[in-house]
Amino acid sequence: MGAFIIKRLFQTIAVLFFVTLIVFMIIQILPGDPAQTMLGADASQEQIQKLREELGLNDPFIVQYFNWAAGVIGGDLGHSIFYKETVINLMSSRFPITLTIGISALIVTVIIGIPLGVIAAVNRGGAIDSVVVVLSNIGIATPNFWLGILGVYFLSLKLGWLPVQGYVSPFTDPIGGLKTIIMPVLVLAATTIASVMRQTRSAMLEVIHQDFIRTARSKGLKERFVIIKHGLRNALIPVITLLGLQLGNIIGGTVLIEQVFNIPGMGSLLVSSVFMKDFIVVQACVLVIAVLVVFANLFVDLAYRLIDPRIKYN
Structure with a gap:
């Protein structure tokens, strides 16, 4: 190790x-x-x-x-x-904003994407499976910035439920901060959720027909325990790999999302610095993003051992 x-x-x-x-x-x-x-x-x-x-x-x-x-x-x-x-x-002052939105989007991805993928695999061919497959295909094909524009138009301008733009820290104003990050986080996570749903469904379909799953069921174990303890754990390796790769998309996606919602994060700083040819700031922003992505992938490699102790590092 x-x-x-x-x-x-x-x-x-x-x-x-x-x-x-x-x-x-x-x-x-x-x-x-x-x-x-x-x-x-x-x-x-x-x-x-x-x-x-x-x-x-x-x-x-x-x-x-x-x-x-x-x-x-x-x-x-x-x-x-x-x-x-x-x-x-x-x-x-800008990096914590981008980090808050990015981590929140990753958490939402895990909470929504993995359970829906498991449910779709368990109910293969059913109505839930069909809905998940259609939504995942739509989510992957839909650009984040377009979803952001639609969200601003319907949820902010038409319905008035959420602010049009800006950012308030959830640590200073929990209610106001939550309202300002709900739409950016969901828009940023949409494509990643779709990818994780599809990958989880595919991995689970391969696992639930394996011999060890049939053996677990023959022992009289509850179906929920079999699916979560034996099925999901063995199907998580490709899902974790995808999450590591998607982290780069999430961090990169904040550049567009911050522009759409006028959020003063590192993404908007990077864009403005490129136009102003402020190469010192551009270099620093790219360095920070690269460090986050590289170490996230390192963490993913180490997480394999936690999920499956049989994996050895040579």
């Missing part, structure tokens, strides 16, 4: 290096000049060149990258070009 974790950590470092290097390269070749953006259209070439020297923008690409990477290792994510404050301070 220890050797496996160490190996994966080295792989994580390599992945983060290449991700940030590629993103840094893409930002560099985008049109526009950060110094020009900061100083405005009326700035002279002398002022622009002076600021570029101060920011290190005239250094070779690889020098700029490793200067930034050295700062990150030392705990310094840099200083925003556009917002004119440290990136850590800038992200400290």
Whole structure:
């Protein structure tokens, strides 16, 4: 186990290096000049060149990258070009918002997707199974941002049940905060719920016809116990794998969701920084997202052993 974790950590470092290097390269070749953006259209070439020297923008690409990477290792994510404050301070108020929405969407996915998938598999060919299959196909094919626009139109503008936009922390105002995150969380989780439902149903259909399930039933065990204890536990491996992969979609989906609902999270910060060519902030946001996704997949690999003790790490 220890050797496996160490190996994966080295792989994580390599992945983060290449991700940030590629993103840094893409930002560099985008049109526009950060110094020009900061100083405005009326700035002279002398002022622009002076600021570029101060920011290190005239250094070779690889020098700029490793200067930034050295700062990150030392705990310094840099200083925003556009917002004119440290990136850590800038992200400290936005990252918890994105994390709250993302984790809530993942919890909703697990609570809704897995039980519905199990129920559909147990009632294969029935009405419930048909409804789950249709809903899962619709959910996978429907873009999140379109669901968000529909939600705003019907639930907010027409019915007035939920706020149109904005964010209130549930920790400061539980009722108001809950109202502001219900729609973003459900919209963000919709596609993931559909994928998990379909994967759980497929995995359960393979398991419930195995010999050990028939043996458990022949012992007189209750059907609920057989399905949950023996069936679901053995069917969870592919579902857990899918959840690890879907976490990237959830985090990436917050970029669109925060734009639709005007939520001041890390996704909206990333979008605005791209347009402003604030590559320091873009690099930091991509780094944080990459770290979350990579370590989530590491956790998924470790969770296999908890679900099935027979799995060995070599």
